Amino acid sequence: MNIEISKIANLPTEFGKFEVQVFKENEKEHLVITKKPLQKIVNVRIHSECLTGDAISSLKCDCGDQLKASLNYIEKHGGMVLYLRQEGRNIGLLNKINAYNLQDSGLDTIEANHQLGFKADERTYEIVDFILKYYNIKKINLLTNNPDKLKSLHCVEIVDRIPIIIKPNEYNQGYLKVKEEKMGHMLK
Incomplete structure (x- = not known):
């Protein structure tokens, strides 16, 4: 895997002050958003890009709300959000x-x-293993509802799953039902 890694920069946001670093994998540039100090067991959110939900606040999905909830959680408890460029x-x-x-x-x-x-x-998650190894992270609490993410990480021990439950709205009820019933997402 040929990965280019940026320097670390400070990024103040409405959620708090974070450090950011980019891992460039071919044409995809993945962003790591970190709130230090990192504990022995690191809180980690693996978030795949969703332009419509993250940037435009689409109501068709729960992605933007999950990102906001994750950033709030990481601000309070420390850890990192791995923002993967895997749109749609x-x-x-x-x-x-x-x-x-x-x-x-x-x-x-x-x-x-x-x-x-x-x-x-x-989606694939090999880059996540690379990033976690780079930071020498061995144990994590994974902020997710997605069972595939729990099965896809090979370089760390997942100590706990922290659910991110988002209140449905009239536009994403069917979408969330499909995630739960057909994809096995743990939404309760």
């Missing part, structure tokens, strides 16, 4: 919007991805 479960923004179009006609998120020729979730 790693199908890219163009395909994600095409999937949205199919969802507008009645398909759920998984059916829409399949219609476009993709798996339900195309």
Whole structure:
């Protein structure tokens, strides 16, 4: 794996003051947002990019709310958010919007991805193992509802899972139901 790593910079935000560092993997630039001091067991959120949810506050998903909840948690308890450039479960923004179009006609998120020729979730997490090894992190509490993330990390011990429960709204109820019933997400 050929990874380019940036210097560390300070980043004050509405959530608190963090340090940031970028890990460039081919064309993808992943951001690590850290609140120090790091404990022996590090609180970690693996968050995949969602432009519509994170930047525009889309109500069709829970991504932006999960990111905000994670940043608030990390600010209070220390740890890091690994912001992975895997837009639309790693199908890219163009395909994600095409999937949205199919969802507008009645398909759920998984059916829409399949219609476009993709798996339900195309994300991978090798870069997470690389980043955690780089920081010499051996034990984590993982902020997630996604069982695939619990199974995908190989270089660390996951001591605890910290759920991120977001209150549904009228636009994302079906999306959350699919995540729970078809993808096994732990939303309760």
